[in-house]
Amino acid sequence: MNNSSLVIDRLCDQAAGKDVAVVGLYCDFLAQQEQSTTNMLGAILKQLASRGGIPEHIREAFRKSEKEFGGRRPRLPNMVEILKKTIASLQRIFVCIDALDELAPKRQRELLESLQEIVRVLPNVRILLTGRPHIDDEIVEFFREAVRIPISPTGDDIRSYLEMRLKHDTTPKAMDDELRADIMRVIPEKISEM
Amino acid sequence: MLPGRQQVIGNVNSFNASTNYNNIVNISAGQDAERHQILRWLSPLEPQQRHEGVQNDRLDSVGNWVLETNEFRKWRDAEDGCVEPVLFFYGSPGVGKTYLR
Numbered sequence: 692m693n694n695s696s697l698v699i700d701r702l703c704d705q706a707a708g709k710d711v712a713v714v715g716l717y718c719d720f721l722a723q724q725e726q727s728t729t730n731m732l733g734a735i736l737k738q739l740a741s742r743g744g745i746p747e748h749i750r751e752a753f754r755k756s757e758k759e760f761g762g763r764r765p766r767l768p769n770m771v772e773i774l775k776k777t778i779a780s781l782q783r784i785f786v787c788i789d790a791l792d793e794l795a796p797k798r799q800r801e802l803l804e805s806l807q808e809i810v811r812v813l814p815n816v817r818i819l820l821t822g823r824p825h826i827d828d829e830i831v832e833f834f835r836e837a838v839r840i841p842i843s844p845t846g847d848d849i850r851s852y853l854e855m856r857l858k859h860d861t862t863p864k865a866m867d868d869e870l871r872a873d874i875m876r877v878i879p880e881k882i883s884e885m
Numbered sequence: 886m887l888p889g890r891q892q893v894i895g896n897v898n899s900f901n902a903s904t905n906y907n908n909i910v911n912i913s914a915g916q917d918a919e920r921h922q923i924l925r926w927l928s929p930l931e932p933q934q935r936h937e938g939v940q941n942d943r944l945d946s947v948g949n950w951v952l953e954t955n956e957f958r959k960w961r962d963a964e965d966g967c968v969e970p971v972l973f974f975y976g977s978p979g980v981g982k983t984y985l986r
Contacts, residue, residue, distance in 0.1 A: 818970055827975060842951065
């Protein structure tokens with residue numbers, strides 16, 4: 692549960708045997724500095740290129756940058772153009788961006804704006820965002836029709852989480868069957884009351 | 886398998902990309918010293934290597950039930966242009982986890 696992402700795994704299963712790409716980005720408070728919009732969009736390209744080979748137009752852009760700009764990374768508008776061109780050659784792409792609210796606020800907007808521009812011209816793009824509820828307004832500002840689904844754990848989710856935690860208990864001596872049974876009963880109850 | 890087609894690369898432990906498409910020409914890594922440089926040039930981020938210990942595994946807390954909703958299925962399966970392309974799953978960080986700590 693901790694190391695795999697169900698949604699992405701599921702999309703990948705579906706994509707098997709089809710000309711469909713699935714890419715994932717993960718936002719992190721602790722990496723705000725390096726998670727610039729250009730780097731995030733570049734990371735989509737990097738995932739596509741590292742699995743599927745480097746598209747010729749990217750190679751050309753790289754060589755040009757080496758020759759004329761000392762190897763400087765593309766600026767945001769260029770990165771968006773490169774990405775559009777790359778995505779246009781795919782049948783479909785799913786872009787999953789986790790914890791969008793952990794990006795610096797200015798970059799959340801920049802990223803949404805870039806995605807808006809990409810989606811505007813490319814109908815083969817699907818975007819999945821996750822985040823805290825408060826960024827809803829921002830998302831709606833850029834994607835008025837975005838479909839929003841609230842996530843809360845089900846009883847099963849909670850129980851399997853508890854089982855996992857109990858299995859990795861660091862003080863197993865303090866645990867006995869009765870306490871274990873209480874934990875498995877009381878915590879899911881309390882959460883469902885929240 | 887069709888010629889030139891990339892197979893989906895299994896992806897169990899990393900939050901990440903698997904791609905599978907025909908259109909991009911693949912050049913074998915051995916002949917392509919530039920490849921590594923280009924990937925770095927595209928981005929210094931390594932989303933393929935999602936580091937361990939990440940606290941708020943938001944997508945991980947998305948349960949099976951969400952994947953069975955009509956909204957998700959439609960988003961995933963509908964023809965291009967017939968569906969809103971953006972889906973937003975929202976919730977408190979690590980719901981089901983932080984609540985329990």
